[in-house]
Amino acid sequence: MEKTCTGFALGAILLHLLLLSLPNLSIAEVTVYSPDEIFSIGCGSSINSSTPDGRNWIGDSNTKLLHDSQNTVAAPALTPSTQQGPYTYARLSHSQFTYSFPVSTGPKFLRLFFRSTSYQNFDPPKAYFSVKSGPYTLLKDFNASLNADADDEPGEYLFREYCIHLEDGKRLNITFIPTTIDSYAFINGIEIVSMPSYLYYTNPDVVDSAGLPQLVGLTNPIPIENNYALETKYRLRVGDAEIPASQDTGMLRSWDVDNKYVTSQSVLSLDIDTITKLRFTKTTPNYTAPDQVYRSLRNMGPDSSKNLRFNLTWQLPIDSGFTYLLRLHFCELDPGVNKPGDLSFYIFVHDQLVEDWADVLGWSDEQKGVPVVRQYAVFIQGNQHQRAYLSLKMHPNPTSLAKDAKLNGIELFKINDSTGNLAGPNPDPLRAQTPEVPHHSSEKKSNGTTRTLFAAIAGAVSGVVLLSLIVVFFLVKRKKNVAVDDKKEGTSRGSGSSSLPTNLCRYFSIAEVRAATNNFDKLFMVGAGGFGNVYKGYIDDGATCVAIKRLKPGSQQGKQEFVNEIEMLSQLRHLNLVSLVGYCNESNEMILVYEFIDRGTLREHIYGTDNPSLSWKHRLQICIGASRGLHYLHTGAKHMIIHRDVKSTNILLDEKWVAKVSDFGLSRIGPIGSSMTHVSTQVKGSIGYLDPEYYKRQRLTEKSDVYSFGVVLLEVLSGRQPLLRTVEKQQVSLVDWAKHLYHKGSLGAIVDAKLKGQIAPQCLHRFGEVALSCLLEDGTQRPSMNDVVGVLEFVLQLQDSAVNGVVPLVVSGEDYEDSEDMFSSTHSSMQLSDHSNSTGLNTTSYGSKESDRLMIVPKNVFSEINDPKGR
Ligand SMILES: *[C@@H]1O[C@H](CO)[C@@H](O)[C@H](O)[C@H]1NC(C)=O
Numbered sequence: 001m002e003k004t005c006t007g008f009a010l011g012a013i014l015l016h017l018l019l020l021s022l023p024n025l026s027i028a029e030v031t032v033y034s035p036d037e038i039f040s041i042g043c044g045s046s047i048n049s050s051t052p053d054g055r056n057w058i059g060d061s062n063t064k065l066l067h068d069s070q071n072t073v074a075a076p077a078l079t080p081s082t083q084q085g086p087y088t089y090a091r092l093s094h095s096q097f098t099y100s101f102p103v104s105t106g107p108k109f110l111r112l113f114f115r116s117t118s119y120q121n122f123d124p125p126k127a128y129f130s131v132k133s134g135p136y137t138l139l140k141d142f143n144a145s146l147n148a149d150a151d152d153e154p155g156e157y158l159f160r161e162y163c164i165h166l167e168d169g170k171r172l173n174i175t176f177i178p179t180t181i182d183s184y185a186f187i188n189g190i191e192i193v194s195m196p197s198y199l200y201y202t203n204p205d206v207v208d209s210a211g212l213p214q215l216v217g218l219t220n221p222i223p224i225e226n227n228y229a230l231e232t233k234y235r236l237r238v239g240d241a242e243i244p245a246s247q248d249t250g251m252l253r254s255w256d257v258d259n260k261y262v263t264s265q266s267v268l269s270l271d272i273d274t275i276t277k278l279r280f281t282k283t284t285p286n287y288t289a290p291d292q293v294y295r296s297l298r299n300m301g302p303d304s305s306k307n308l309r310f311n312l313t314w315q316l317p318i319d320s321g322f323t324y325l326l327r328l329h330f331c332e333l334d335p336g337v338n339k340p341g342d343l344s345f346y347i348f349v350h351d352q353l354v355e356d357w358a359d360v361l362g363w364s365d366e367q368k369g370v371p372v373v374r375q376y377a378v379f380i381q382g383n384q385h386q387r388a389y390l391s392l393k394m395h396p397n398p399t400s401l402a403k404d405a406k407l408n409g410i411e412l413f414k415i416n417d418s419t420g421n422l423a424g425p426n427p428d429p430l431r432a433q434t435p436e437v438p439h440h441s442s443e444k445k446s447n448g449t450t451r452t453l454f455a456a457i458a459g460a461v462s463g464v465v466l467l468s469l470i471v472v473f474f475l476v477k478r479k480k481n482v483a484v485d486d487k488k489e490g491t492s493r494g495s496g497s498s499s500l501p502t503n504l505c506r507y508f509s510i511a512e513v514r515a516a517t518n519n520f521d522k523l524f525m526v527g528a529g530g531f532g533n534v535y536k537g538y539i540d541d542g543a544t545c546v547a548i549k550r551l552k553p554g555s556q557q558g559k560q561e562f563v564n565e566i567e568m569l570s571q572l573r574h575l576n577l578v579s580l581v582g583y584c585n586e587s588n589e590m591i592l593v594y595e596f597i598d599r600g601t602l603r604e605h606i607y608g609t610d611n612p613s614l615s616w617k618h619r620l621q622i623c624i625g626a627s628r629g630l631h632y633l634h635t636g637a638k639h640m641i642i643h644r645d646v647k648s649t650n651i652l653l654d655e656k657w658v659a660k661v662s663d664f665g666l667s668r669i670g671p672i673g674s675s676m677t678h679v680s681t682q683v684k685g686s687i688g689y690l691d692p693e694y695y696k697r698q699r700l701t702e703k704s705d706v707y708s709f710g711v712v713l714l715e716v717l718s719g720r721q722p723l724l725r726t727v728e729k730q731q732v733s734l735v736d737w738a739k740h741l742y743h744k745g746s747l748g749a750i751v752d753a754k755l756k757g758q759i760a761p762q763c764l765h766r767f768g769e770v771a772l773s774c775l776l777e778d779g780t781q782r783p784s785m786n787d788v789v790g791v792l793e794f795v796l797q798l799q800d801s802a803v804n805g806v807v808p809l810v811v812s813g814e815d816y817e818d819s820e821d822m823f824s825s826t827h828s829s830m831q832l833s834d835h836s837n838s839t840g841l842n843t844t845s846y847g848s849k850e851s852d853r854l855m856i857v858p859k860n861v862f863s864e865i866n867d868p869k870g871r
């Protein structure tokens, strides 16, 4: 470890010198593709302006592009725009109007920019219109304010991108048509950019069908013909920060982050290799995607046995009833993969196997650094008013040498239906009932700039041996810094520039729900509570088992929580969160439909029932899962979400004992913006788990969940309720009792009798320490959920090595006191890790006598712990 540090410091110094000696180093902006035509039109504006993304917006009043202009109004927005772009003015009308662009033959991007706000006497709710271009319907009865409210990044700004192929001599016409007499249509900006002929469209002269999109479920390839229009649904750089339009290959495409859509565990490997020059090919030319896309990725992780147990999964919300074109970007740069067969995996699209031998090196003629694009077409059954998910899953091929799967980029396009339609439904108004949240300014990732700089340097010096060595050193260093994704979630958030459908939830009719539960048959009931009853049911002709929660009708508070839960859950996807399938609110019913979680609540498996007691290791794994779920809630979504009701009955266990955090009825969006650090709110939650700070001061922060989770950790350790009125006074409150024992150094006394002999002493100590740190009075002193995940993972490692005989297991809780001293002395030199992205590391004390000890334990010091004399 020390050696590495010195090495790193030396490297840093050399790098510094290098920087000084190359004063005029600038990041080369090579435009790979220069479009023949770019129109960036500021609608309703009479001035020209340019924006930092490199666009020059021409006011439409200076052009002859607009027809029927006499019926339209050019008006400024009543409030200034917080975003750069054509958002100061709009073109609006109560009757139809058309822009007509003189463009050459060939495929074009057509981009529409909207800002849903008030213009003169045009109010946002009355903006209700369709947009057509040639034979294509781009938007149908589009309610701009509803879409803006429900957009992936709620706010005023909406963006849509289409690909249209223009035939000889035709103009590109875009027509805006108000839906009703009193509604109006509007537009803030239109952009048309030409693209390479065969980037997305199929070259009819190429007979070889190998590169054509393969139709999922069938073997025939489908060419993307010139009479198809496409709508870009997703363009994602996998595993790292977004790439703005200005850094595209010249077509002004923006590449969003993918972390909102990853639903399984995954690991990011950044900058695997920044030296190897990418070798583009005829089938994947250099304008296909920016280099950066191919230099960052997501994979499953280093543990091959674990990787064989899950699928690396993305879930992309879409509209049913359309065919989609899915493009996957790959590039092999891993020094550990050298020949075909070293790494090969399965790919499933919409749960159908499309590749049983995905081998990137094989696809690229055994050459490293060759980008590859694979395309699939998939028809999503259902009517066009339904929302669905398109899933992408990857799984190691068991015969591959390395058991892993990985991906660099995703593009997903909707293809027009046979009537030329591309439009989906408006989002459900339910989503829009919740208060509008201010637009989220995207955080800039500090490592983004260092990395770009680094790439430039690496490029500049790659010929020089000494310097290359330093670079290699850095690469090795970086490679070690692979981060489990859910530790990084939230550090890279999208900027809201893409067009994402957002109402992710399915609507059930009351008839469907009745059918699923045999008309709320008591036999189907699996739970009951103050809110109402829970039934187990089957939907989709019995194919899917769901839990159906029927809220007691009438209560106003219940209604709020109902809306709240749909709002929260429909945005969230994580292995450790229960997912919402849909809802029903017909005929005064409030019904929520969830995935069914087989084994019920965590509490049922630790006390109060006849269930066999869970082993310590199982309990630890469950705690880790639940903590990951909470960490994701706090940092993984657009806005911090505070659960507010963390308890052992809200942690469910599936058939594989995976923990799923549930019940989001009380959840709140956390503080937004840097000046706010808490949300003031009415105190809600469950007795025994309530954060005293929240209770006393009504200040809600994510640390209130950390507190409640600390209570859960103690429950798991002790196998008892947080409050027990029937025991002696000192023991009534589990938290107080545990604190008391911990300070006496005899936490062993609290351990569940069924766990006696299972817990290694150092494991107990660490576990107790993290639990009590969660329970500190002062919220700011409590660790973040990220820290808790880290420590619990470490505790599990300790436990594993104890079981494997590396360190002795104690026979009973009483032995704990004696072993504790030995334990402390071996740990006092524990160091803080350089978790690169972990801001807000909690290095403060935990109220114990060893308050000077730091608690974040890097995984790689673990080996040293097994050898106490090693230091
Ligand atoms: C991209 O590829 C084209 C054709 O192979 C080549 O002419 C051009 O120089 C390349 N551009 C860059 C920036 O590499």
Ligand SMILES: *[C@@H]1O[C@H](CO)[C@@H](O)[C@H](O)[C@H]1NC(C)=O
Residues within 6 Å of the ligand: 046, 047, 048, 058, 059, 062
């Ligand atoms: C805006 O730009 C267009 C196209 O470059 C030009 O024709 C026009 O004169 C400019 N108008 C103003 C007001 O600068």
Ligand SMILES: *[C@@H]1O[C@H](CO)[C@@H](O)[C@H](O)[C@H]1NC(C)=O
Residues within 6 Å of the ligand: 125, 126, 128, 143, 144, 145, 146, 149, 183, 432
């Ligand atoms: C559009 O949505 C808004 C809610 O954002 C609603 O108030 C309005 O009535 C809707 N307009 C139409 C024409 O449906």
Ligand SMILES: *[C@@H]1O[C@H](CO)[C@@H](O)[C@H](O)[C@H]1NC(C)=O
Residues within 6 Å of the ligand: 067, 098, 100, 134, 170, 171, 172, 173
């Ligand atoms: C485009 O619109 C113009 C003006 O409205 C019209 O003259 C022309 O026929 C239209 N062209 C196409 C291809 O629809």
Ligand SMILES: *[C@@H]1O[C@H](CO)[C@@H](O)[C@H](O)[C@H]1NC(C)=O
Residues within 6 Å of the ligand: 308, 309, 310, 311, 348, 351, 352, 393, 395
């Ligand atoms: C991965 O996904 C496929 C397709 O849905 C499924 O058949 C398979 O069982 C999954 N594997 C695991 C380990 O979950």
Ligand SMILES: *[C@@H]1O[C@H](CO)[C@@H](O)[C@H](O)[C@H]1NC(C)=O
Residues within 6 Å of the ligand: 135, 136, 227, 228, 229, 415, 416, 417, 418, 419, 420, 421
């Ligand atoms: C898309 O629309 C065009 C024009 O209406 C039509 O010719 C084409 O067949 C449609 N594509 C599909 C896949 O249905």
